[in-house]
Amino acid sequence: MSKKNFLKLNFSKEHEKFLRIKRKSSLKITLIRLSLILFFIIFWELSAKFSLVDEFLVSSPSRIFFTISNLAITGKLFEDIGVTLLETIVGFILGTLLGIIFAVIIWWSDFVRKIIEPALIVLNALPKVALGPIIIVWIGANVRSIIVMALLVSVIISIINIVDSFKNTDKEKILLMKSFGASKYQILTKLILPASFSVLICTLKINIGMSLIGVITGEFLVASKGIGYLIVYGGQTFKLDLVMAGIVILSIIASSMYLCVVKLEKALIKRR
Amino acid sequence: MNSKKIVEFRNICMKYHSLKEETTALRNLCFSVFDKEFITIVGPSGCGKSTTLSLISGLIPPSSGEIFIEGSILTGINKYSAYMLQKDFLFDWRTIEENIFLGLEIKKKLNKTNKKYALKLLEKYGLKKFSKHRPYQLSGGMRQKVALIRTLTVNPKILLLDEPFSALDFQTKINISSEIKKIIKQEKKTAILVSHDISEAISLSDRVVVLSKRPSKVKKILKIEFDEKNLSSLEKRKHKKFNFYFDIIWNGLDKT
Numbered sequence: 001m002s003k004k005n006f007l008k009l010n011f012s013k014e015h016e017k018f019l020r021i022k023r024k025s026s027l028k029i030t031l032i033r034l035s036l037i038l039f040f041i042i043f044w045e046l047s048a049k050f051s052l053v054d055e056f057l058v059s060s061p062s063r064i065f066f067t068i069s070n071l072a073i074t075g076k077l078f079e080d081i082g083v084t085l086l087e088t089i090v091g092f093i094l095g096t097l098l099g100i101i102f103a104v105i106i107w108w109s110d111f112v113r114k115i116i117e118p119a120l121i122v123l124n125a126l127p128k129v130a131l132g133p134i135i136i137v138w139i140g141a142n143v144r145s146i147i148v149m150a151l152l153v154s155v156i157i158s159i160i161n162i163v164d165s166f167k168n169t170d171k172e173k174i175l176l177m178k179s180f181g182a183s184k185y186q187i188l189t190k191l192i193l194p195a196s197f198s199v200l201i202c203t204l205k206i207n208i209g210m211s212l213i214g215v216i217t218g219e220f221l222v223a224s225k226g227i228g229y230l231i232v233y234g235g236q237t238f239k240l241d242l243v244m245a246g247i248v249i250l251s252i253i254a255s256s257m258y259l260c261v262v263k264l265e266k267a268l269i270k271r272r
Numbered sequence: 273m274n275s276k277k278i279v280e281f282r283n284i285c286m287k288y289h290s291l292k293e294e295t296t297a298l299r300n301l302c303f304s305v306f307d308k309e310f311i312t313i314v315g316p317s318g319c320g321k322s323t324t325l326s327l328i329s330g331l332i333p334p335s336s337g338e339i340f341i342e343g344s345i346l347t348g349i350n351k352y353s354a355y356m357l358q359k360d361f362l363f364d365w366r367t368i369e370e371n372i373f374l375g376l377e378i379k380k381k382l383n384k385t386n387k388k389y390a391l392k393l394l395e396k397y398g399l400k401k402f403s404k405h406r407p408y409q410l411s412g413g414m415r416q417k418v419a420l421i422r423t424l425t426v427n428p429k430i431l432l433l434d435e436p437f438s439a440l441d442f443q444t445k446i447n448i449s450s451e452i453k454k455i456i457k458q459e460k461k462t463a464i465l466v467s468h469d470i471s472e473a474i475s476l477s478d479r480v481v482v483l484s485k486r487p488s489k490v491k492k493i494l495k496i497e498f499d500e501k502n503l504s505s506l507e508k509r510k511h512k513k514f515n516f517y518f519d520i521i522w523n524g525l526d527k528t
């Protein structure tokens with residue numbers, strides 16, 4: 001018998017009731033969310049149809065839908081999504097990994113931290129778009145410089161957040177580890193990293209947005225493919241349907257990546 | 273009582289340095305702890321009690337003087353000692369069982385025999401059914417007991433207890449402290465307890481060391497003896513000699 005079933009058998013009437021109310025309220029919230037979105041879409045569609053707003057400027061759900069399906073038929077859509085997705089995921093993974101690695105180095109050596117910290121703060125405050133032209137000249141107008149943009153946007157803030165969490169680990173827990181004779185590496189793996197779990201997950205969630213910002217900025221600057229390019233193209237040729245379609249696709253990409261991170265988080269929590 | 277000295281402080285001075293100032297925490301501290309003894313250190317706040325324990329554990333070296341552990345000078349981490357602190361510091365991401373294995377893991381001694389010993393301790397002291405639980409599912413008192421078992425699993429000779437009961441409510445404190453005292457006696461350990469609580473010191477210890485205010489020296493060492501053997505800590509608290517000891521310690525403590 002699984003543990004879950006075993007627990008279920010032991011629930012009292014009151015607890016059953018509590019669970020029923022809990023489930024009901026979460027169902028209610030989901031329903032309200034869905035109907036709000038539905039209401040918004042219908043309202044948008046109708047106001048465009050009855051010319052309450054200018055369809056050319058605000059587009060409409062059906063026009064966005066047709067734009068997307070047209071793009072899908074030509075096959076261009078999947079190519080663009082593929083490019084953007086690839087750039088985002090590579091940038092996201094590199095940014096996060098480098099963030100963690102640098103954070104570990106900075107935590108490990110107080111000396112390095114003192115030297116690097118001011119540079120980090122300046123780099124963090126600097127809008128990374130400003131570095132765009134330099135990156136393009138150095139690396140070339142290609143996918144690689146877009147990935148570097150995504151990486152740059154996410155890595156600095158990752159380092160800052162993770163180092164902060166590392167530093168905030170309870171001093172006395174470290175003392176406890178040391179009293180058992182723990183090495184610095186053991187303190188890192190058995191205490192600092194697991195204690196920073198929620199911050200690491202939070203960094204992942206933030207970095208989805210960060211690397212998307214980097215990728216879209218990069219595509220605005222150099223690309224001939226990708227959703228960012230689609231949006232720029234739409235904007236320059238006044239095809240606002242295309243711009244809107246790009247935005248819709250971006251939100252789908254962002255929320256799918258978010259869901260993946262949430263899945264990962266749940267799997268990791270279960271494993272510990 | 274066995275009269276073998278397990279810890280000896282010879283003229284220990286301890287100074288802390290910061291950019292702004294130099295703090296002399298301990299000045300010429302001399303005292304000894306005997307094997308399997310339960311000794312309590314009391315003293316005004318900030319006088320250097322925790323510092324004394326850190327010195328014994330070898331986490332920090334003294335500014336001058338020597339510490340002898342079983343007759344030889346201590347350098348580096350003291351392999352014979354293990355810490356128990358005010359908070360239990362159980363790791364929430366580990367089960368109770370994994371928590372008590374922590375010391376063994378760090379020392380790379382997590383083999384079958386030692387695992388078995390650790391789990392036996394858990395069973396012996398009534399926590400076996402919680403072995404797969406998480407720390408947050410246990411009460412404060414139970415968590416402190418787990419923390420004690422975590423220190424015991426590495427089989428230390430000397431237990432360093434830094435106010436381990438001060439975060440507990442009064443009733444739990446009395447129960448857990450006497451239970452933990454019993455465990456320590458049963459496992460034949462030497463215990464050095466730091467406490468703010470004079471009653472706790474009298475009811476648990478064989479001797480009480482009173483430190484003066486900073487820079488601290490030993491002000492008084494008091495042997496606690498009741499005529500009857502094996503009194504529980506509650507019985508000791510009600511004993512007529514209790515107030516006698518209490519007054520001596522109280523009057524010996526520097527008031528700030």
Ligand SMILES: Nc1ncnc2c1ncn2[C@@H]1O[C@H](COP(=O)(O)OP(=O)(O)OP(=O)(O)O)[C@@H](O)[C@H]1O
Binds near residue numbers: 288323324
């Ligand atoms: N790492 C440190 N750096 C500088 N000063 C320190 C350090 N640790 C302790 N001190 C100083 O040394 C003195 C003794 O500290 P310690 O923590 O040993 O006192 P304590 O008796 O345990 O105090 P409490 O009763 O508050 O726990 C205090 O004045 C404290 O400010």
Ligand SMILES: [Mg+2]
Binds near residue numbers: 323434
């Ligand atoms: Mg202290």
